[in-house]
Amino acid sequence: MNRPEMSSETGMAIPTVRGMLRLFGRAFLLRCPHCGKGPVLQSWMKLRVKCGTCGLRLQRGEHDTVMGFAFILFALVGLFSYAVLVVTLLVTRTTPWDLLQNGLPVLVIVELFAFFPFAKLLWLAFDLALRPVTPSELEWHRSATQQFETERDAPR
Ligand SMILES: [Zn+2]
Secondary structure: OOOOOOOOOOEEEEEHHHHHHHHHHHOOOOOOOOOOOOOOOOOOOEEEEEEEOOOEOOOOOOHHHHHHHHHHHHHHHHHHHHHHHHHHHHHHOOOHHHHHHHHHHHHHHHHHHHOHHHHHHHHHHHHHHEEEEEEEHHHHHHOOOOOOOOOOOOOO
């Protein structure tokens, strides 16, 4: 019943700046990085299994996309929080330490939810930049009925 996993047919590609901007721009617009359309969101916190237009599975049939996604999410949260801290220090005469001490942790929690779908799609964009989808891989995604190729620790 299990089909073999798809291994990349192309070697690791060196992405062009223009190609990266296109992939990341689509992710920032919450669209499919591959085709630029969608829909890709089932809800704010959950991606659809496949892009509604091109049929690419948004985790590429692999379990380990969560690692890259978590890295992107924490990077976004960290960068945005530091930006808020720096801007606050620059624009206030007396540093509002109480506000920062209580507000930044709340802000971090809000950011974790706010950046969630962006982080997932940005990671997919990054993955696609280095490992572009071949026509046969896309066909493999379109013909799949399940999110992952193996049932190994697949979410139920
Ligand atoms: Zn698509």
